[in-house]
Amino acid sequence: MLPKLQSSRHTPKMTTQEPTILFEDDYLLAAYKPEGWLVHRSEIDRHEKRVLLQYLRDLCGSFLYPIHRLDKPTSGVIIFAKISEIAAQVQQQLESDLSSKKYIAVCRGYSPEEGVIDYALPPVADFKHQRKRPKTDLPRQQAVTLYRRLETIELPYExxxxxxxxxxxVEIQLKTGRRHQIRRHFKHIHHPLIGCPKYGKSTHNRFFANRLECSRLLLHASELKLEHPVSGSQLKIQCEIQGSFLQLIQRFKWQP
Known part of the structure; x- marks a missing residue:
């Protein structure tokens, strides 16, 4: 039997979330990044005032070096270093098989139970001088994404x-870290992510925003595993889904 959803005629609920520290020592700091926050200041979005790097520097009282990034609409685990040499070591590790990054996402349709998306991607052209170049001039880079389906739902709406x-x-594991890799790969297999204006489908995005009160990109970095660059111990940093994404999962009675 298809689940019945209550009609929503009011303005979607807005959730206010702030970053929180998940792990910290003398060398590293891992934090939860809410959706809508930039990792660091960018000319692409110069008017955004919610900048994670500056917020965490003020919070911990230490200079921080970015190691990797999450897109502005993506939430979840992100890690920084307090020493530049440590940042370089961890960055190199994140580009190898010594680490792993897992994500949770919602996509359109019933995806296969599991799969590997091995599809090379050209670099994303963010700046005007890049967009002027013909796409054939942009060399494709190897990109590999693993995924498995966790839950499904069928809703009685056309x-x-x-x-x-x-x-x-779906649960997703990245084997490479290309820009917008997950969103582009799921578009490639015809299961675009919900809430993505660039690679998703606007009709489904509007449905989730207007009827289900969830207007964000449904992509969350849930887990980061790596070897500590100084102690050699294994770090497993996890971050629960929050806000409207969590409310949606609870509404669907899903168990991520």
Whole structure:
């Protein structure tokens, strides 16, 4: 039986979240990044005042070096270093098989139960001088994404061309770290992520925003595993889903 959803005629709820520290020692700091926050200041989004790097520097009282990034609409685990040499070591590790990054996402349709997306991607052209170059001039880079389906739901709403609409909750593991890799790869396999304006589908994005009160990109960095660059111990840093994404999972009675 298809689940019945209450009609929503009011303005979607806004959730205010702040970054929190998940792990800290003399060398590293890992934190939860809420959706809508920049990791560091960028000319692409110069008016955004919510900048994670500056916020965490003020919070911990230490200079921090970025190691990797999460896109502005993505939430979850991110790690920084307090020493430049440590940042370089961890960055190199994150580009190897010595570490792993897991994500949780919602995509359109019933995805395969599991799979590997091995599809090379050209660099994302963010700046005007890059966009002027022909796409054929942008060399493709190897990109590999692993995924498995956790949950599914079928809703009694004609969002697109079918009388009902299907969605999947998936766990994703990156083997490479290309810009927008997850969103581009799931578009490639015809299961675009919900809430993505660039690689998703606007009809489904509007449905989730207006009827389900969830207007964000449904992509969350849930776990980061790596070897501590000084002690050699294994770090496993996890971060629970929060805000409207969590409310949606609870509404669907999913178990991520």
């Amino acid at each position: 969002v697109d061309r079918y009388p009902t609409s299907r969605y999947s909750l």
